[in-house]
Amino acid sequence: xxxxxxxxxxxxxxxxxxxxxxxxxxxxxxxxxxxxxxxxxxxxxxxxxxxxxxxxxxxxxxxxxxxxxxxxxxxxxxxxxxxxxxxxxxxxxxxxxxxxxxxxxxxxxxxxxxxxxxxxxxxxxxxxxxxxxxxxxxxxxxxxxxxxxxxxxxxxxxxxxxxxxxxxxxxxxxxxxxxxxxxxxxxxxxxxxxxxxxxxxxxxxxxxxxxxxxxxxxxxxxxxxxxxxxxxxxxxxxxxxxxxxxxxxxxxxxxxxxxxxxxxxxxxxxxxxxxxxxxxxxxxxxxxxxxxxxxxxxxxxxxxxxxxxxxxxxxxxxxxxxxxxxxxxxxxxxxxxxxxxxxxxxxxxxxxxxxxxxxxxxxxxxxxxxxxxxxxxxxxxxxxxxxxxxxxxxxxxxxxxxxxxxxxxxxxxxxxxxxxxxxxxxxxxxxxxxxxxxxxxxxxxxxxxxxxxxxxxxxxxxxxxxxxxxxxxxxxxxxxxxxxxxxxxxxxxxxxxxxxxxxxxxxxxxxxxxxxxxxxxxxxxxxxxxxxxxxxxxxxxxxxxxxxxxxxxxxxxxxxxxxxxxxxxxxxxxxxxxxxxxxxxxxxxxxxxxxxxxxxxxxxxxxxxxxxxxxxxxxxxxxxxxxxxxxxxxxxxxxxxxxxxxxxxxxxxxxxxxxxxxxxxxxxxxxxxxxxxxxxxxxxxxxxxxxxxxxxxxxxxxxxxxxxxxxxxxxxxxxxxxxxxxxxxxxxxxxxxxxxxxxx
Amino acid sequence: xxxxxxxxxxxxxxxxxxxxxxxxxxxxxxxxxxxxxxxxxxxxxxxxxxxxxxxxxxxxxxxxxxxxxxxxxxxxxxxxxxxx
Ligand SMILES: Nc1nc2c(ncn2[C@@H]2O[C@H](COP(=O)(O)OP(=O)(O)OP(=O)(O)O)[C@@H](O)[C@H]2O)c(=O)[nH]1
Ligand SMILES: [Mg+2]
Numbered sequence: 001x002x003x004x005x006x007x008x009x010x011x012x013x014x015x016x017x018x019x020x021x022x023x024x025x026x027x028x029x030x031x032x033x034x035x036x037x038x039x040x041x042x043x044x045x046x047x048x049x050x051x052x053x054x055x056x057x058x059x060x061x062x063x064x065x066x067x068x069x070x071x072x073x074x075x076x077x078x079x080x081x082x083x084x085x086x087x088x089x090x091x092x093x094x095x096x097x098x099x100x101x102x103x104x105x106x107x108x109x110x111x112x113x114x115x116x117x118x119x120x121x122x123x124x125x126x127x128x129x130x131x132x133x134x135x136x137x138x139x140x141x142x143x144x145x146x147x148x149x150x151x152x153x154x155x156x157x158x159x160x161x162x163x164x165x166x167x168x169x170x171x172x173x174x175x176x177x178x179x180x181x182x183x184x185x186x187x188x189x190x191x192x193x194x195x196x197x198x199x200x201x202x203x204x205x206x207x208x209x210x211x212x213x214x215x216x217x218x219x220x221x222x223x224x225x226x227x228x229x230x231x232x233x234x235x236x237x238x239x240x241x242x243x244x245x246x247x248x249x250x251x252x253x254x255x256x257x258x259x260x261x262x263x264x265x266x267x268x269x270x271x272x273x274x275x276x277x278x279x280x281x282x283x284x285x286x287x288x289x290x291x292x293x294x295x296x297x298x299x300x301x302x303x304x305x306x307x308x309x310x311x312x313x314x315x316x317x318x319x320x321x322x323x324x325x326x327x328x329x330x331x332x333x334x335x336x337x338x339x340x341x342x343x344x345x346x347x348x349x350x351x352x353x354x355x356x357x358x359x360x361x362x363x364x365x366x367x368x369x370x371x372x373x374x375x376x377x378x379x380x381x382x383x384x385x386x387x388x389x390x391x392x393x394x395x396x397x398x399x400x401x402x403x404x405x406x407x408x409x410x411x412x413x414x415x416x417x418x419x420x421x422x423x424x425x426x427x428x429x430x431x432x433x434x435x436x437x438x439x440x441x442x443x444x445x446x447x448x449x450x451x452x453x454x455x456x457x458x459x460x461x462x463x464x465x466x467x468x469x470x471x472x473x474x475x476x477x478x479x480x481x482x483x484x485x486x487x488x489x490x491x492x493x494x495x496x497x498x499x500x501x502x503x504x505x506x507x508x509x510x511x512x513x514x515x516x517x518x519x520x521x522x523x524x525x526x527x528x529x530x531x532x533x534x535x536x537x538x539x540x541x542x543x544x545x546x547x548x549x550x551x552x553x554x555x556x557x558x559x560x561x562x563x564x565x566x567x568x569x570x571x572x573x574x575x576x577x578x579x580x581x582x583x584x585x586x587x588x589x590x591x592x593x594x595x596x597x598x599x600x601x602x603x604x605x606x607x608x609x610x611x612x613x614x615x616x617x618x619x620x621x622x623x624x625x626x627x628x629x630x631x632x633x634x635x636x637x638x639x640x641x642x643x644x645x646x647x648x649x650x651x652x653x654x655x656x657x658x659x660x661x662x663x664x665x666x667x668x669x670x671x672x673x674x675x676x677x678x679x680x681x682x683x684x685x686x687x688x689x690x691x692x693x694x695x696x697x698x699x700x701x702x703x704x705x706x707x708x709x710x711x712x713x714x715x716x717x718x719x720x721x722x723x724x725x726x727x728x729x730x731x732x733x734x735x736x737x738x739x740x741x742x743x744x
Numbered sequence: 745x746x747x748x749x750x751x752x753x754x755x756x757x758x759x760x761x762x763x764x765x766x767x768x769x770x771x772x773x774x775x776x777x778x779x780x781x782x783x784x785x786x787x788x789x790x791x792x793x794x795x796x797x798x799x800x801x802x803x804x805x806x807x808x809x810x811x812x813x814x815x816x817x818x819x820x821x822x823x824x825x826x827x828x
Contacts, residue, residue, distance in 0.1 A: 081784075
């Protein structure tokens with residue numbers, strides 16, 4: 001008592017010091033999908049990843065904000081079911097809590113699934129850090145007719161319990177108030193010690209006192225009660241960390257004693273002990289209604305997971321995503337294209353002319369930078385639209401179903417349904433997808449998944465398809481592009497089977513995954529995630545692609561004063577490689593040079609083509625419109641693009657328009673890459689070329705991601721070799737096969 | 745006593761044993777056991793089969809969560825049917 005008071009007054013004194021300005025560290029822990037990220041977003045209004053499949057938040061994310069003059073730092077921990085050291089998420093979360101010692105833990109508890117969530121709570125309480133429970137998703141619990149006795153819960157756990165609805169920002173003020181109260185007075189908020197079975201308590205107490213006397217530095221470093229339990233359980237992670245063996249005599253003695261009276265597996269016994277607490281508590285505080293109505297989630301699952309309809313529904317959903325993506329974004333992409341090749345370029349020329357910049361810098365700026373970056377920027381609407389729809393599927397809960405439905409197919413390639421999620425993310429960008437393989441528990445699954453991810457057609461490949469499809473297949477653009485995605489998936493299956501039989505022999509992995517309930521994603525969180533996913537592309541366009549555009553421009557214009565692009569360095573490289581591509585139908589130096597540039601990032605293929613092909617057409621000089629005319633034109637055409645986009649959404653659902661899409665406004669013969677491409681390619685060679693771009697080697701950024709995740713270049717090397725071979729063979733078969741059946 | 749994987753859609757059962765031994769999950773039988781435990785599948789729990797196509801993974805309901813399980817692990821979880 002007196003000790004407590006002392007600590008209290010100490011802290012109060014601190015309160016008057018500037019020490020108070022130091023940020024209060026609040027860790028947000030909880031089960032996967034309990035709403036941690038949503039809660040942090042709601043409080044701090046920052047942009048954090050929110051998803052609806054368990055395990056989205058793999059990395060630690062933080063948000064800092066001011067509340068009543070104090071700085072509070074929220075740390076979003078990965079979702080875990082427990083603090084055992086068996087998954088990467090658990091280890092991340094637990095290491096943070098144990099070593100960083102946050103001031104307060106917000107334990108986000110899913111009120112609709114109290115028992116399992118409290119199992120984690122019980123473990124958090126062992127840490128001896130003040131805990132506030134955010135009883136989240138309270139709205140759904142109410143809707144189900146649950147009655148939760150919050151007062152009783154607070155009393156039994158000895159912590160504050162605050163009902164919250166993160167999505168509606170309700171309960172947040174009370175939560176913040178509780179946090180400040182705790183920080184003002186931490187000593188009286190140290191959570192209650194829940195009492196486990198006597199034998200365990202005694203054993204833990206003797207370990208505690210032994211540690212305190214023999215290893216005082218460990219007693220400093222770790223929360224003592226928690227640490228003692230871990231030693232008793234024989235937790236490998238902790239033992240490794242402190243460099244002690246399980247056989248250390250004092251632990252061994254105590255363990256032996258416990259084993260004699262309780263059997264071999266102390267870890268499981270402790271788990272049962274904790275679970276019994278969680279279960280008992282739940283029975284005390286939760287009243288469920290007698291009758292349970294069949295929930296919407298169950299009804300939807302009956303259809304979506306049906307053994308016959310499951311896969312067709314999945315394919316249809318993917319098709320709809322692509323269709324909607326292009327319908328919505330197409331008009332905006334065209335608008336951007338017109339802006340960049342028109343007014344924007346003219347302005348740059350005018351400005352550079354005005355300051356008497358040398359001729360070659362004008363060319364570098366317009367043909368190099370504006371054309372190169374511009375061609376890529378045009379695809380921003382497409383990529384953001386696609387990210388938006390994928391995020392929607394993720395947030396609605398369907399993505400996890402897709403994993404379930406695909407599990408059987410995934411088994412054929414030696415993986416399970418869970419690997420399917422990183423692969424799906426690969427459609428957005430291979431780079432985050434490779435990082436997402438972290439959710440897989442074992443290294444074999446990780447490596448195999450990462451090797452197959454580059455076959456998922458990422459957003460960077462879209463620009464290439466869009467240009468070619470617009471030139472050759474404007475009437476079934478959606479279908480042709482969809483076929484490329486399907487090709488990627490099919491080849492991933494084929495390669496998976498091959499890898500399973502060669503590089504990755506051995507048992508098939510184990511599949512366990514929770515399927516979240518269906519929820520209507522909130523628009524705000526959709527926007528945040530769409531932005532999170534799409535921004536990689538913007539950053540790449542702004543930095544990487546800018547740099548490469550400049551390099552490519554030089555390669556195209558060196559040696560100095562080169563007349564014909566053919567004789568430039570890049571052109572020469574293209575000429576060397578072209579014969580290899582001859583059997584694939586596009587053995588031209590232009591195509592080969594673009595592919596060389598695309599080794600860095602696939603979207604550069606289009607940019608380079610723009611630089612190689614387009615300037616050639618620049619003979620006719622149009623008269624220049626004035627600035628005001630330009631601005632007016634930009635405005636009116638944007639409005640009409642928005643109109644077209646909306647009209648397209650509605651026409652998507654009209655049956656008639658599904659097959660006969662209106663061609664985009666190609667009416668005004670804009671100086672466009674597509675026109676040149678039409679002369680250089682045939683529909684068959686265009687398709688072979690797109691397939692080649694789909695398959696040939698992962699980009700450099702993906703290579704770096706592979707290296708980072710696995711700590712070796714080995715997997716990138718394998719990916720490089722197999723993809724190059726695959727790309728050549730597939731394009732060869734398409735072109736030669738097509739010629740034989742008379743498509744050439 | 746039957747393996748969970750043999751229940752058909754709509755059947756409810758109580759878990760009586762989980763036969764994940766050492767050496768099963770890539771030499772770390774305990775990890776698997778632990779994960780199954782943490783996600784809410786314990787001895788004594790009532791599960792309801794929501795989806796079982798005879799092949800591939802199954803979907804069961806435990807408390808308020810829906811959990812997809814590979815067939816391999818579903819065959820290691822022994823249950824006793826609860827008569828309706
Ligand atoms: N109805 C309702 N839904 C909520 C509430 N809080 C969060 N959600 C939804 O629950 C889902 C999961 O939320 P997240 O914030 O991603 O959960 P998380 O705990 O961060 O999940 P992981 O990062 O995967 O561990 C989202 O679809 C949210 O919209 C709530 O209070 N009520
Ligand atoms: Mg999260």
